[in-house]
Amino acid sequence: MKTAFLFSGQGSQYPGMGAELAEKYGAKEILECGSDILGYDLLKKLTESTAEELAQTRLSQPAIFTASLIALHAVRENGIDNAAVAGHSLGEYAAMYASGMLSMEDAFRAIKLRSEAMAKAAENSKGAMAAILNADNSLIDEVCASVDGFVAPANYNSPVQTVIAGEVGAVDAAIAKFTELGKRSVKLAVSAAFHTKLMQPAADEFKAAVSGFAFKAPNCDFYANLYGKKLEDFSDMPSYLAAHICSPVKFVDELNAMNENGIEAFVELGPNKVLTGLVKKTLKGVVNVNVENVETLEKALAALKG
Numbered sequence: 618m619k620t621a622f623l624f625s626g627q628g629s630q631y632p633g634m635g636a637e638l639a640e641k642y643g644a645k646e647i648l649e650c651g652s653d654i655l656g657y658d659l660l661k662k663l664t665e666s667t668a669e670e671l672a673q674t675r676l677s678q679p680a681i682f683t684a685s686l687i688a689l690h691a692v693r694e695n696g697i698d699n700a701a702v703a704g705h706s707l708g709e710y711a712a713m714y715a716s717g718m719l720s721m722e723d724a725f726r727a728i729k730l731r732s733e734a735m736a737k738a739a740e741n742s743k744g745a746m747a748a749i750l751n752a753d754n755s756l757i758d759e760v761c762a763s764v765d766g767f768v769a770p771a772n773y774n775s776p777v778q779t780v781i782a783g784e785v786g787a788v789d790a791a792i793a794k795f796t797e798l799g800k801r802s803v804k805l806a807v808s809a810a811f812h813t814k815l816m817q818p819a820a821d822e823f824k825a826a827v828s829g830f831a832f833k834a835p836n837c838d839f840y841a842n843l844y845g846k847k848l849e850d851f852s853d854m855p856s857y858l859a860a861h862i863c864s865p866v867k868f869v870d871e872l873n874a875m876n877e878n879g880i881e882a883f884v885e886l887g888p889n890k891v892l893t894g895l896v897k898k899t900l901k902g903v904v905n906v907n908v909e910n911v912e913t914l915e916k917a918l919a920a921l922k923g
Contacts, residue, residue: 618881618882618904618921619700619701619879619880619881619882620697620698620699620700620701620881620882620883620884620921621699621700621701621702621703621840621875621880621883621884622689622692622699622701622702622703622712622715622884622886623702623703623704623705623708623883623884623885623886623892624685624702624703624704624705624708624709624710624711624715624885624886624887624892625681625684625685625704625705625707625708625711625885625886625887625888625891626704626705626706626707626708626866626891626892627674627677627681627706627707627811628677628805628807628891629681629887629888629889629891630668630671630672630677630681630888630889631668631671631888632663632664632665632666632667632668632671634663634680634681634684634887634888634889634909635663635683635684635687635688635888636660636663636664637910637911638687638688638690638691638908638910638911638914639660639687641691641911642687642690642691642694643690644686644687644690646721647686647687647690647721648660648683650721650722650725651679651682651683651725654722654725654726654729655679655725655729659679659680659683662676662680663680663683663684666680674732674735674739675732675733675736676732677732678728678731678732678735679725679728679729679732681707681887681888682707682710682711682724682725682728684888684909685708685711685886685887685888686711686714686721688886688887688908688909688914689711689715689886691908692884692886692908692914695914695918697884697917697921699715699837700837700838700880701837701838701839701840701847701875701878701880702715702716702835702837702838702839703839703840703841703842703871703872703875704842705772705774705842705866705891705892705895706772706811706812706842706861706866707728708887708892709841709842709858709861710724710727710728710731711887712839713832713835713839716835716836716837716839717833717835717836718832718834718835718839718851718854719830719833720831723830723831726830727830727858730823730826730827731819731823731858731862734819734820734822734823734862735809735811735816735819735823735862737819738809738815738816738817738818738822739808739809741818742809742810742815743784743785743808743809744782744783744784744785744788744808744809744810744811744815745782745783745784745785745788745789745804745805745807745808745810746771746780746781746782746788746805746807746809746810746811747780747781747782747788747791747792747802747804748774748778748779748780748802748803748805749778749779749780749781749795749800749801749802750777750800750801750802750803751777751800751801752779752795752798752800754770754773754779756798756800757770760791760794760795760798761781761783761787761791764787764790764791765786765787765790766783766784766786766787766790767783767784767787767813767814767815768781768782768783768784768787768788768790769781769782769783769813769814769865770782770865771810771811771812771813771865771866772812772865772866772868773845773865773866773867773868773869773870774866774868774869774895775868775869775894775895775898775899776869776898776899777898778895778898780805782810782811782812782813782815783810783813783815784810784815788804788810792804811862812862812864812865812866813863815863816862816863817863819862819863820860820862820863821859823858823859823862824856824858827854827855827858828855830854832854832855833851834851835851838875838878840871840874840875841857841861841871842861842864842865842866842867842868842871843857843860843861843864844867845867845868845869845870845871845874846870846871846874847874847878868895869899872895872896872899872900873899873900876900876903880903881904882903882904882905882906882920882921883896883900883903883904883905883906884906884907884917884921885907886907886908887909888909889907889909890907890909890913892907893905893906893907904921906921
């Protein structure tokens with residue numbers, strides 16, 4: 618069965634994520650490597666941090682990345698391999714590690730640099746994000762263009778959900794217009810407009826910081842948020858990753874491209890099952906499972922091997 622590994626993004630975190638799989642399958646190398654680079658005990662952060670602490674981008678990004686690597690280790694220990702990888706936003710870094718593009722050390726370093734740059738940009742430029750439900754992209758573009766201030770699509774998550782982001786007043790005005798049009802919207806619990814031009818300072822800082830990293834060609838197909846399709850050119854990954862910080866996530870296009878290229882099974886690795894839900898809303902007739910703890914791993918193994 619041709620399988621793709623999917624990696625969770627920010628917002629999927631919860632206290633204790635990854636701990637059960639780490640205990641059963643061992644994750645000493647991952648936890649020690651990450652702890653050394655980040656400067657704190659990762660396992661302690663995963664198990665003892667409150668939900669509020671984990672929601673802070675400086676911690677949520679490395680914590681989710683770590684939980685994703687632990688889940689990846691567990692499925693590989695059980696003989697599950699992959700033909701492709703993809704991640705949602707932050708998840709692309711776990712995908713880069715899983716495909717051999719970055720060493721574990723450099724992947725943790727990249728996450729540390731990214732989380733710090735994005736946290737700084739968020740503090741200096743307050744923003745907001747909101748999920749718009751059951752509205753087509755043309756309507757979303759029209760509403761965003763009609764309000765004062767900056768707001769734009771940031772995440773094309775599924776055929777029935779697109780996230781918009783921008784200045785607080787502009788996002789609130791867009792929400793009001795969608796409400797008038799009978800479209801439901803849900804404001805997200807963030808204080809920044811991720812994947813928009815408001816993150817440009819973070820993109821510039823991050824690009825300079827990772828310019829000397831050794832990026833290798835992946836050992837499997839790598840699907841990119843920036844283009845919504847398989848990435849073919851890996852010659853300038855610092856520029857790609859900088860653009861990725863302030864550009865929309867084209868996740869629907871990625872899923873459709875993988876499906877068209879013969880992917881039959883999608884395995885979400887990391888906390889929660891957000892991406893599993895997006896696959897369910899986008900594709901039919903595929904195996905679609907998540908792995909975040911021992912129970913879900915066993916269910917996934919049964920589905921993939923059955």
